[in-house]
Amino acid sequence: MSARTKPLLSVLNGRKAEKTPIWLMRQAGRYLPEYRALRAEKGGFLDLVYDPDAAAEVTLQPIRRFGFDGAILFSDILIVPHALGQDLTFVAGEGPRLSPPLVDAALAGLEAVPQRLEPVYRTVEKVAAGLPPETSFLGFAGSPWTVATYMVAGQGSRDQAETRRLAYRDPGGFQAIVDAIATMTVDYLSCQIESGVEAVQLFDSWSGSLSPAQFEKWVVAPTAAIVSALKARHPDVPVIGFPKGAGGKLPAYARETGVDAIGLDETVDPLWAAAALPRDLPVQGNLDPLALIAGGEALEIAVGCIISAFEERPHIFNLGHGILPDTPLLHVEQLVKLVRR
Numbered sequence: 001m002s003a004r005t006k007p008l009l010s011v012l013n014g015r016k017a018e019k020t021p022i023w024l025m026r027q028a029g030r031y032l033p034e035y036r037a038l039r040a041e042k043g044g045f046l047d048l049v050y051d052p053d054a055a056a057e058v059t060l061q062p063i064r065r066f067g068f069d070g071a072i073l074f075s076d077i078l079i080v081p082h083a084l085g086q087d088l089t090f091v092a093g094e095g096p097r098l099s100p101p102l103v104d105a106a107l108a109g110l111e112a113v114p115q116r117l118e119p120v121y122r123t124v125e126k127v128a129a130g131l132p133p134e135t136s137f138l139g140f141a142g143s144p145w146t147v148a149t150y151m152v153a154g155q156g157s158r159d160q161a162e163t164r165r166l167a168y169r170d171p172g173g174f175q176a177i178v179d180a181i182a183t184m185t186v187d188y189l190s191c192q193i194e195s196g197v198e199a200v201q202l203f204d205s206w207s208g209s210l211s212p213a214q215f216e217k218w219v220v221a222p223t224a225a226i227v228s229a230l231k232a233r234h235p236d237v238p239v240i241g242f243p244k245g246a247g248g249k250l251p252a253y254a255r256e257t258g259v260d261a262i263g264l265d266e267t268v269d270p271l272w273a274a275a276a277l278p279r280d281l282p283v284q285g286n287l288d289p290l291a292l293i294a295g296g297e298a299l300e301i302a303v304g305c306i307i308s309a310f311e312e313r314p315h316i317f318n319l320g321h322g323i324l325p326d327t328p329l330l331h332v333e334q335l336v337k338l339v340r341r
Contacts, residue, residue, distance in 0.1 A: 008069040008136040011282050011314045012199055012238035012261050020307060020315055022339045023070030023138070024332075026322030027062040031329070034061050045090045049075050050119045056126035063135055065329075066336055070136045070316075071127060073192070075120055077142030077203055080184050081151045083117050085110030094155075101154030103162050107177050117188055121195040128196030139197035141189050143204035143243070144181040144222040151177060160209045167218060174218075182222045186229040193234050201240040201263070202226065205321075208245015215249050220256050227258040240284060244321065251276050266320025270309030282314035287335075289324050295331035303338045 008021040029035055035058055039048060048054050058074040078096050082088040086098045100109070124139065131137055141147075150156060152163040152174075167174045189200045207219045227239050242263030243253050254262050254277050264273055264285035273283060291302040306317070317339045323332075 006069075006134055006136045006198075008316060009198055009238070011316050012136075012240070014260075014280055014282060014314055016312075016314050020310075020317045020339055021069035021136075022317040022336060023068045023072060024062075024319050024323050025072070027066075027068060027072065028058045028074045029323065030325040031323055031327045031332075032061055032065070034065075045076070046088065049079065050116075052119050052122035052126055055119075055123040056130065059123070059127045060130055063131065066332060068135070068336070070138050071131055072138045072201070073120070073124060073127065073140060073197065075123070075140070077140075077147055077205075078150055079117065079120060080141060080147055080181060080188060083112065083114050083188070084151075084180060084184055085112050086151060096150065096155065098150055098154050102152045102177060103154075103166060107173075107180060112184070114184070114187070117191065120188075121191050124192055124195035124197055136199060137197045138199050138201055138240075139189060139192035140201040140203060141185045143202045143207070143219065143241075144178040144185065144226075145210070145218045146204050146206045147181045147185075148174070148177050148218075149206050151181070160206050164209065164214070167214065171217075178218060178222050182226050186226055186233075189226075189230055190233050193230075193237050199238040199240065200230070201242055202259075204241070204243040204246075206245070207243040208247065212249060215246070216252070216256075219243055219246075220253055223253075223257040223259070231258070242284075254278060254281055261314075261316070263318065264320065268320070270306050274309050274313065279313060282316065283310060284316040284318045286318070286320040289319050289321055289327070292319065292331055292335060293324060293327050295328060295334060299331060299334060300338060303335065307339070 007017055011017050011021055042048050042054050055074045059071055063071050078088055081098055089097050091097055128137055149160045149163040152166055204219055238260040240261045240263055241257055241259035244265045246253055261282035261284055264283060266286055266288040268286055287302055291299050
């Protein structure tokens with residue numbers, strides 16, 4: 001099917017849909033029993049990510065179960081720093097660890113290993129061959145600011161204090177880290193596109209921790225550079241930007257980055273977003289993941305408010321962040337029915 005006839009791609013290209021398309025961030029993951037079974041069989045998280053057969057299976061699982069309009073590649077944003085030369089491990093119950101952390105080490109000390117990305121491209125090829133013809137295929141990467149916070153600190157943090165201090169103390173050195181991430185990300189997303197994805201999303205999960213001036217420097221500017229470089233190579237491939245926590249800075253992000261669509265987190269008022277963002281800009285979101293866990297009437301009311309707010313513009317239904325592991329499957333089924341009703 002063409003981009004015009006695939007519901008999700010059609011919306012990303014600026015067309016308002018008769019029925020709102022839907023996919024969910026982290027839709028391939030721990031809330032699914034079939035995922036948990038495969039994870040137990042394969043071992044650690046990275047063992048899944050770097051096994052093209054397993055990663056393709058995980059990507060396809062939620063499509064088979066729920067028939068979402070979009071499939072998103074099963075991978076992780078920290079694949080890029082791994083390819084830049086940092087060691088990457090996932091510690092049970094604690095999350096990812098990158099070493100050496102760049103708060104104590106120099107970027108120049110890393111030796112890039114771009115071949116670490118090759119299994120991801122094989123995964124893309126396998127998924128593209130197995131998707132239903134009406135389902136759009138999305139690739140993704142982390143945006144430079146968010147990826148840099150992990151590279152600098154060596155792990156996630158609540159307020160990204162170490163990275164923010166480094167950005168103020170040594171803006172030139174931090175710019176070099178951001179530039180290296182951006183360069184690798186352009187190549188990474190371009191190869192995903194060449195392997196079969198039809199749109200890409202940039203996740204900036206920690207953009208909400210920055211002041212307006214720092215947001216312009218470390219979120220807007222590198223995102224704009226990535227979008228420009230991708231458009232030079234793949235002018236017809238839509239790019240979704242998801243600057244979580246951006247709040248009132250969303251209109252500037254929409255104007256200045258060149259993204260084709262913008263993802264909204266659950267803290268954004270849909271009515272405000274509908275009025276503040278360009279009328280022809282597709283938006284994606286923004287159900288609270290906890291409303292999905294609640295289900296029932298609370299879910300029905302929340303879905304209705306979002307659909308109503310965006311009924312006059314191109315809109316893709318999604319969560320305001322990733323689906324949570326304790327989400328009941330019946331509530332996901334209820335959500336799909338409500339959106340398509």
